[in-house]
Amino acid sequence: MRTQAALYEEIDLELSWSEAELPERERTKHVHRLHPYLGKYVPQLVEAFLRRYARPGGLVWDPFAGSGTTLVEANAFGAPAAGCDVSAFNCLLAGVKTAEYHGDALLDDVVALAGPWEAEEREPPSPYLADWYAPRALAELLAFRDRIEATTYQDLWRVVLSRAARSARLARHFDLDFPEEPVRGEYACHKHGRVCRPVDEAGKFLRRYVRDSVQRVVEFAALRRSAEATVLHGDARALDPPEPVDLVMTSPPYPGLIDYHEQHVYAFELLRLERRDADEIGRGVAGYCEGVAAALARARAALRPGGRIVVVVNDRRRLYEGILADAGLRLEERLLRHVNRRTGRRRGEYFEEVLVAVPARRRPKALS
Numbered sequence: 001m002r003t004q005a006a007l008y009e010e011i012d013l014e015l016s017w018s019e020a021e022l023p024e025r026e027r028t029k030h031v032h033r034l035h036p037y038l039g040k041y042v043p044q045l046v047e048a049f050l051r052r053y054a055r056p057g058g059l060v061w062d063p064f065a066g067s068g069t070t071l072v073e074a075n076a077f078g079a080p081a082a083g084c085d086v087s088a089f090n091c092l093l094a095g096v097k098t099a100e101y102h103g104d105a106l107l108d109d110v111v112a113l114a115g116p117w118e119a120e121e122r123e124p125p126s127p128y129l130a131d132w133y134a135p136r137a138l139a140e141l142l143a144f145r146d147r148i149e150a151t152t153y154q155d156l157w158r159v160v161l162s163r164a165a166r167s168a169r170l171a172r173h174f175d176l177d178f179p180e181e182p183v184r185g186e187y188a189c190h191k192h193g194r195v196c197r198p199v200d201e202a203g204k205f206l207r208r209y210v211r212d213s214v215q216r217v218v219e220f221a222a223l224r225r226s227a228e229a230t231v232l233h234g235d236a237r238a239l240d241p242p243e244p245v246d247l248v249m250t251s252p253p254y255p256g257l258i259d260y261h262e263q264h265v266y267a268f269e270l271l272r273l274e275r276r277d278a279d280e281i282g283r284g285v286a287g288y289c290e291g292v293a294a295a296l297a298r299a300r301a302a303l304r305p306g307g308r309i310v311v312v313v314n315d316r317r318r319l320y321e322g323i324l325a326d327a328g329l330r331l332e333e334r335l336l337r338h339v340n341r342r343t344g345r346r347r348g349e350y351f352e353e354v355l356v357a358v359p360a361r362r363r364p365k366a367l368s
Ligand SMILES: C[S@@+](CC[C@H](N)C(=O)[O-])C[C@H]1O[C@@H](n2cnc3c(N)ncnc32)[C@H](O)[C@@H]1O
Pocket: 037, 039, 040, 041, 042, 063, 064, 065, 066, 067, 068, 069, 070, 084, 085, 086, 087, 090, 234, 235, 236, 237, 250, 251, 252, 253, 254, 260, 261, 279, 280, 281, 282
């Protein structure tokens, strides 16, 4: 076991915040908490690297943009940013977080969406929705979905609808991240320490999340700059970033950890989004290294002289030395960061590496 002194020598203290220094409220500030997303990094980490390697006006690229943390922080920093993701729901979320909103139009939308939402039962549009929702909850979600058509900020309300749909599933309260099967009767709830029953309505969540989301986008509206943020729905292995890029800031998926389509299955079903599961990197080890190397090689090709590629990853399989070499990159710095996460199923010690890379002289194998 390492002593605390030995551990502190290895980790980058500037990037390792304690719970008191960086409480949950700050890690999930304004739009970062518009919708749950497993596998995002903290905005303060992006802020730190923007300060080190970006400049206002210089382009930032994130090939694995996820919920849009890089894009949001780049915008607040004053740098234009672009990102891509293979999941249509993640693209929707990143787009909503970086969009511009105006008070009057927001208010008109809220009026157009206001409940009550008719609780008349409707034929479930898909087997998933039939299985995972009580009839009243589904009727309310579908009635809210119908009203979105008449609003200005349709994608924002689609995210609100998805968040309410996540909460209104027939899932156990302590099992919202990975529910395996719908629950229909009472159950012993570890989270609340009592017997709970599954929710039978969605209206209370819709009301709560409309209010919360309006507050969050208004809060970010006061911080955001005019810098452009572009979200591309696509496969990072095949997509060329706009150039020249000053900073690539990204956290790629890792083999076998998170299924990025499945975690938002309720949104894909309700919003009828296109699924591209087969193109998702990290569903297995096969092809993983080649895939990430191909995405990073394209990023490298778009980098301006002096630009950096910053990759955040917990590389327990030691894959990244080879990946960076195949992408034609040279490791400039390897930083270790202590991740403090005290709540939920992912309790415990956790370390993340931050790899800072620059182009190597030789041609990337991934592009040859
Ligand atoms: C670790 S997450 C990124 C999280 C992000 N840094 C954030 O804070 O929200 C990795 C992302 O890579 C995406 N991804 C997986 N395969 C991809 C591919 N072939 N092209 C583009 N994105 C892909 C996943 O959908 C997921 O959103």
